[in-house]
Amino acid sequence: MFDYAVAFAHQPLPPGDRIAIVTNAGGPGILATDAIERAGLKLARFENETIRELESHLPDAASAANPVDVLGDARTDRYQIALDLVAKDPNVDGIMVIVTPQAMTEITGTAQAVTALSQKVDIPVYGCFMGEYAIRAGTEILEEHGVPNYPFPERTVSAIKAMADYRDSSAQPLPTFETVERDRERAAKVFKQVRSDGRFSIGDFEARAIMEAYHMRIPESRLAESADEAVQIAGEIGYPVVLKIASPDILHKTDVGGVKVGLDSPGDVRAAFALMTYRARRYVPGARIWGCLVQEMSPKGLEVLVGMNRDPQFGPLVTFALGGIYVEVLKDATFRIAPFSRDEAWQMLDEIRARDLLEGVRGEPPVDQEAIVETLMQVGQLVQDFPEIVELDINPLMVFEKGQGALAIDMRLVLDDAPAK
DSSP: OHHHHHHHHHSOOOSSSEEEEEESOHHHHHHHHHHHHHTTOEEOOOOHHHHHHHHHHSOTTSBOSSSEEOOTTOOHHHHHHHHHHHHHOTTOSEEEEEEOOOTTOOHHHHHHHHHHHHHHOSSOEEEEEOSGGGGHHHHHHHHHTTOOBOSSHHHHHHHHHHHHHHHHHHHSOOOOOOOOOOOHHHHHHHHHHHHHTTOOEEOHHHHHHHHHHTTOOOOOEEEESSHHHHHHHHHHHOSSEEEEEEOTTOSOGGGGTOEEEEEOSHHHHHHHHHHHHHHHHHHSTTOOOOEEEEEEOOOOOEEEEEEEEEETTTEEEEEEEESTHHHHTSOOEEEEESSOOHHHHHHHHHHSTTTHHHHOOTTOOOBOHHHHHHHHHHHHHHHHHOTTEEEEEEEEEEEOBTTSOEEEOOEEEEEOSSOOO
């Protein structure tokens, strides 16, 4: 943050993303080039006239293209010529000056040339004087005249990127926050009941009412208190079905074998009901077992995750990620602090690295991204309405083809231990 503060305090914002590099060493120039590309910035493409002028004033072995390599024997005058020519090019939005201490390098003179340039141009100039003690006299001159200096090209580029991002965000209109249609009172009744029981977690069975109150689509499901009732409900819903243990004391159902999918006959349902209730009582002695939730089997779709963790400083941090390996191993997730606008919700989808899967790959059709955005907005509204929610997971949210919507298959919530609001 200090790196950024120095740049913001003393330099103008870059008008664009086109950065020129002037260096006396090829290696750091390559590092800077790679860092610029990784940051999503651009190497400035000089006008032909600029290149001709540079070629006429620099040694034959020097590079007149960007990055401009003035060679290791460059004194102040060669740096000054290169900097003046580069600064005049209309395709340059910012200049990074890399200096490594070599036998012919004039550290203080070069620093003075950099500060003089910074004072006469209206684009930002960044120093990258490398070498600790050997360049200290030069960095002191830069600091005195408000030119930010960084010991490595990557840190220099990071500061440039921060300024470019701020420029872009400042140019955007202020976000507008919309209110999501919901039945807040219905959800509040669930929270009140949970609190009255002295509990701080809400599992899938009770969470259904909350999801419905916020107009999230959920699979058809009903509670069965016996195996016979489970078979009856399964027949009415239609096979195949899913069975889930229903208990206020078991939040993570899979840990006790409390979920069975693809049950396609009365016999399967009876056996699953008996086994799941037995395991639940064995693994969680004393747990209240309400029965099993009989749920329609969701069609195949793309599994994504929508969640929230409430940060003590920043508030409700809403998460979006693709399911499975993408979030568990690759940590491919994006975040926003609620409240956020619908445009920001769309940005969350754009920011994941596996973005192409949403558009459809290898013949798969694109998924209903609007349904994901709607779920993000609903979750954002829910966690604003109820500050006592400290954790929330919808995992998975099954997303279908474009226009077919999404189903919130499973949801759990954790509440804080403060008195009910």
